[in-house]
Amino acid sequence: MSEGVSSSPRGTRPGFSINTHNLIGGLIVTVLAALLLAWAFYVPNAVIPRFMSAALVLVGVAATIGLLPVHAPRDFYGGIALVMLPTLALIASAELPGQRGFAFGPGTAPRLFSFVLAALGAAVAIGGVFAEGPPIEKYKIRGPALVIIGILAFANMIRPVGLVPATFLTFMISILGSTEMRWIESLLMAAAMTAFCVFLFVYLLNLPFQLWPRF
Amino acid sequence: MSDLLANLWMGFQVAGNPFNILFCLLGVLVGTLVGVLPGVGSVATIAMLLPITFGLPPVGALIMLAGIYYGAQYGGSTTSVLVNIPGEATSVITCLDGHQMARQGRAGPALSIAAIGSFFAGCVATVLVAALGAPLTGLALLFGPAEYFSLMVLGLIFAVVLAKGSVLKAVAMVLTGLLLSMIGSDLETGAGRMTFDIPELADGIGFANIAMGVFGFAEIIRNLELPAESREILKTKISGLMPSRQDLIDSSGAIARGTLIGSMVGILPGGGAVIASFAAYTFEKKLSKHPERFGRGAIEGVAAPESANNAAAQTSFIPLLTLGIPPNAVMALMVGAMTIHGIVPGPQVMTKQPELFWGMIASMWLGNLMLVVINLPLVGIWVSLLRVPYRLLFPSIIVFCCIGIYSINNSPFDVTIAATFGIIGYWLVKHDFEPAPLLLGFVLGPLMEENLRRAMLIARGDVTVFFTRPISAVLLSTAIILLIIAGLPKIRRRRDEVFVE
Numbered sequence: 001m002s003e004g005v006s007s008s009p010r011g012t013r014p015g016f017s018i019n020t021h022n023l024i025g026g027l028i029v030t031v032l033a034a035l036l037l038a039w040a041f042y043v044p045n046a047v048i049p050r051f052m053s054a055a056l057v058l059v060g061v062a063a064t065i066g067l068l069p070v071h072a073p074r075d076f077y078g079g080i081a082l083v084m085l086p087t088l089a090l091i092a093s094a095e096l097p098g099q100r101g102f103a104f105g106p107g108t109a110p111r112l113f114s115f116v117l118a119a120l121g122a123a124v125a126i127g128g129v130f131a132e133g134p135p136i137e138k139y140k141i142r143g144p145a146l147v148i149i150g151i152l153a154f155a156n157m158i159r160p161v162g163l164v165p166a167t168f169l170t171f172m173i174s175i176l177g178s179t180e181m182r183w184i185e186s187l188l189m190a191a192a193m194t195a196f197c198v199f200l201f202v203y204l205l206n207l208p209f210q211l212w213p214r215f
Numbered sequence: 216m217s218d219l220l221a222n223l224w225m226g227f228q229v230a231g232n233p234f235n236i237l238f239c240l241l242g243v244l245v246g247t248l249v250g251v252l253p254g255v256g257s258v259a260t261i262a263m264l265l266p267i268t269f270g271l272p273p274v275g276a277l278i279m280l281a282g283i284y285y286g287a288q289y290g291g292s293t294t295s296v297l298v299n300i301p302g303e304a305t306s307v308i309t310c311l312d313g314h315q316m317a318r319q320g321r322a323g324p325a326l327s328i329a330a331i332g333s334f335f336a337g338c339v340a341t342v343l344v345a346a347l348g349a350p351l352t353g354l355a356l357l358f359g360p361a362e363y364f365s366l367m368v369l370g371l372i373f374a375v376v377l378a379k380g381s382v383l384k385a386v387a388m389v390l391t392g393l394l395l396s397m398i399g400s401d402l403e404t405g406a407g408r409m410t411f412d413i414p415e416l417a418d419g420i421g422f423a424n425i426a427m428g429v430f431g432f433a434e435i436i437r438n439l440e441l442p443a444e445s446r447e448i449l450k451t452k453i454s455g456l457m458p459s460r461q462d463l464i465d466s467s468g469a470i471a472r473g474t475l476i477g478s479m480v481g482i483l484p485g486g487g488a489v490i491a492s493f494a495a496y497t498f499e500k501k502l503s504k505h506p507e508r509f510g511r512g513a514i515e516g517v518a519a520p521e522s523a524n525n526a527a528a529q530t531s532f533i534p535l536l537t538l539g540i541p542p543n544a545v546m547a548l549m550v551g552a553m554t555i556h557g558i559v560p561g562p563q564v565m566t567k568q569p570e571l572f573w574g575m576i577a578s579m580w581l582g583n584l585m586l587v588v589i590n591l592p593l594v595g596i597w598v599s600l601l602r603v604p605y606r607l608l609f610p611s612i613i614v615f616c617c618i619g620i621y622s623i624n625n626s627p628f629d630v631t632i633a634a635t636f637g638i639i640g641y642w643l644v645k646h647d648f649e650p651a652p653l654l655l656g657f658v659l660g661p662l663m664e665e666n667l668r669r670a671m672l673i674a675r676g677d678v679t680v681f682f683t684r685p686i687s688a689v690l691l692s693t694a695i696i697l698l699i700i701a702g703l704p705k706i707r708r709r710r711d712e713v714f715v716e
Contacts, residue, residue: 075384078646082387089394092409096401102676104668106401106408110394117390124383137645143439144641147613148634151432154617155630167614175610177439189607197618205267207622 025077025136026064033057036087046094052087052118056080059125072133079125086114086121143177150174163202163209167194223345226573230581235278238271239578242279243586246286250303251294251597252608257287257303258654259431261548262423263615265555266622273556274571278578280552284545285337285528285579288488289586292329292521293597296322305488305524308496312509312516324458325517326594328466330587331458332522336474337583340529343478344536345576348565351537355562360669361680365690367663370540372694373483374655376701385652388643392656393663395420402665415628422551422658424620424629428636429643429650430544431616435609436641458514466518469499473519477526482533483542488524495523529579535560536572540659544651547658 033056040050059080062068070076089110096107150173157166171190175181201207229235249260261280268276291303296313309329316325358366375385398409399419410416458466476498477491499519500509509516532549534542539561541547553560558568565572620629640650674680682688 074646075381078384078648079387081642081646082391085391086394089397089409092411096406096408102672102674104671106404106406109664109667110397110408113390113393113397117387117394120383120387120390124381124387127383139645140440144436144638147432147436147439147609148637150610150613151617151630151634151637154614154621155627155634158617158621158627158630163618167618170614170617171610174613175606178606178609180604180606185607186610189611193611193614197614201618201622205270207266208625209622 022063022066022070022073025070025073026060026062028060029077029080030057030060030064032084033060036084036091040087040091043091043094046091049087049090049094052083052090056083056087068129070129072128072131073136074128075131075133076125076128077136079121079123079128082121082124083118084121086118089114142179146177147174150177159210161213162211163198164194164211165213167197218349219345222569222573223577225570226345226575226577227581229274229570229574230278230577234272235275235574235578236581238275238279239282239582240585240589242282243286243289243582244589245279246283246288247290247293247586247590247593247597248600249283250287250290250292250306251600256430256434257284258426258544258548258651259434259612259616260287261545261552262426262431263612263619265423265548265552266619268552269555269623273553273558274574276556277549277552277571277575278582280549281532281575281579282582285525285582286586288521288524288528289330289333289590290597291524292333292517293326293590293594294601296325296329296517297594297598298601305492305528306521307489308492308520309517311496312511312513315510315512316514316517319512321512324462324514327591328458328462328514328518329521330590332466332470332473332518333525334583334587335470336477336522336526337529337586338580339474340478340481340526341576341580341583343530344533344579345573347482347533348537348572348576351533352562352565355538357686359684360666360673361684361687362690364663364666364670365681365687365694366538367540367659367666369690369694369697370534370542371652371655371659372697374543375652376697380647380649382698382701384648388648388650388652389656392653392658393660395425395653396657396660397664402661403668415626420632421623421629422547422654423623424633425636425657426544426548426551426654427616427620428633429640429653431612432633432637433640433644433650435612436637437644438605438609462514466514469495469515469519470522472498472502473522474526476519477523478530480523481527481530481542488527488531491523491527492520495519525583532575532579536564536575537562539564539662541655544654547655550658 033053036053037050037057040046040053059068063070063076093107093110093114096110097105098107098111099105150170153173154166154170157169168190171193172186175186175190198211202209202211230239245260245264246257249257261283264280264283268279271279287303288305291301291306292309292313295301295306295309296317299310299314301307301310313325313329316322371389372386375382375389396419398416400406400417401408407417473495476495477488480491480494481488496509496516496519499515500506503509503513503515531542531546534540535546535549539550539559541550541560550560553564558564558571616633617630620633621627623629643650643653670680671678680687681691
């Protein structure tokens with residue numbers, strides 16, 4: 001995955017240089033764009049986003065089968081995402097009233113900025129097709145996943161089980177994301193940090209926290 | 216002039232209040248701490264501590280937050296000199312000569328000259344903020360909605376041009392921020408916009424959640440990818456803190472020039488301390504008769520960037536306090552902090568809340584004094600803190616952030632939002648997008664939309680109003696010229712060089 005697109009030299013059979021990277025990236029783009037397209041047909045009044053997401057599907061398919069040579073994948077996929085975001089915004093604000101006379105409606109500014117962002121995103125993506133650039137760095141799974149799971153665990157635990165267990169468990173989950181984790185020092189540190197947070201937020205700052213689970 | 220003195224006197228009375236002195240001390244201590252610790256930035260810290268300032272009086276809260284920012288500039292240099300790892304982005308360049316000096320057994324003079332330079336820069340910048348405050352505020356009163364809109368465009372363009380990386384991508388980030396800021400209820404009609412029928416989104420996304428996500432969480436995830444760093448702390452004892460007479464003579468010019476460059480860069484919207492330190496170092500090297508000494512422990516190479524980053528950190532308050540426009544990500548957070556306390560940043564701060572305005576300025580000077588006094592004796596403590604391994608540090612930061620975000624609105628949903636933006640921030644880094652313009656766009660979004668709507672309404676839908684009103688025309692054409700210049704191939708290469716160096 002990390003060998004990227006730069007391994008396919010420019011000019012040699014540009015039409016059919018399938019490599020794994022474009023396959024995965026292109027497929028992701030295609031699937032996401034197809035979802036946008038489906039949604040755009042479900043929402044009334046979303047004619048322009050329908051065209052935009054249809055174009056995105058085509059670009060995704062072209063990248064997948066190698067019709068579209070991507071020379072700077074960071075820029076290309078970054079730009080595509082910045083076209084998808086305003087497409088989503090346009091679908092979401094399709095039913096908002098627009099300009100009436102001189103006065104902006106609630107939908108005017110979101111649409112205005114969406115179009116500008118889509119144009120810029122397209123420009124970034126087009127740059128990614130023509131200019132050479134480094135491949136996308138490999139995404140790590142373990143560290144990010146455990147950190148995010150830890151944070152989400154906190155969000156879901158704080159109400160039902162209270163501050164003390166939530167803090168302790170969040171600390172333990174996220175520390176598993178580090179490859180150098182050691183159990184004893186981690187448990188000690190988690191306990192110390194929990195005590196510190198309870199002291200700071202509850203006793204010193206008087207914030208209304210529930211400390212333990214309520215039965 | 217007498218007005219200025221009278222105002223400053225009032226400011227010192229406010230800042231001299233024992234509670235405010237305490238907040239100031241707390242701020243600079245926390246700031247130094249995060250400055251010392253690599254991987255903990257001042258943006259994330261200020262976002263983290265926002266909820267803590269709720270219960271404080273507004274003046275105390277802002278004094279403390281400001282202290283964190285310029286305190287971090289001090290602390291960053293300590294790590295750079297002793298460990299050769301920049302504690303803050305602003306001290307990257309200090310590593311070059313500072314660590315070399317430390318290897319030659321001159322860590323003491325390096326640290327003290329950094330402190331002295333920073334203190335001098337802080338004093339000059341404080342006076343500058345005080346002196347420029349009134350005239351700029353007067354200028355701001357001439358501004359109508361069209362001018363405000365153009366000014367914000369100019370500010371954002373400045374931020375984009377001076378940031379590192381592709382200009383196009385940075386502009387795209389600004390617009391992403393603007394678009395995200397429109398989630399929630401419409402300012403005028405109250406209609407829910409892009410809320411996807413999620414009730415928690417009706418109030419929009421909190422800027423603290425975004426800041427914590429893209430700066431705090433994403434940074435941590437990113438650091439976990441890097442191989443375990445070997446923090447090789449200097450074993451040699453720091454002997455003799457004071458610089459020799461020759462050191463002082465050598466560095467006095469560099470300090471003065473660094474202060475000047477830093478003050479100017481800081482005022483520019485989008486400037487800020489990072490660019491100031493780079494510019495000052497490059498300038499000093501160009502000017503020197505012996506450029507080959509740089510990188511081998513030249514004391515000017517420590518004095519100039521350290522003075523510059525501190526000066527810039529302070530003068531970047533000028534656009535915020537006078538025009539209400541945050542020139543960088545930290546100032547964007549300050550806008551949030553002010554809004555939380557019911558203060559609308561802008562020219563009216565100075566007239567309506569003079570004690571806040573002048574108190575903050577005076578506290579900057581006091582804070583700088585405290586930093587010089589506390590920083591040098593405490594070097595030993597900061598160094599021992601560096602021995603806390605990152606594997607224990609990062610989960611602590613995470614739980615602290617989680618509790619902080621939750622306590623802002625007592626809302627678990629906010630924590631989820633921040634986690635989402637953590638993932639987004641990680642993705643942005645992988646695709647070479649800078650998160651700072653996004654945050655700036657997000658903070659300025661509602662203001663820009665409001666002024667755009669008003670301007671259009673007043674001009675009866677005539678778009679040319681932005682070019683027919685003189686001030687607005689000047690501002691917008693400056694923005695366009697800047698964009699064109701930054702796009703020129705020659706300038707672009709120079710820009711890349713500056714940031715690579």
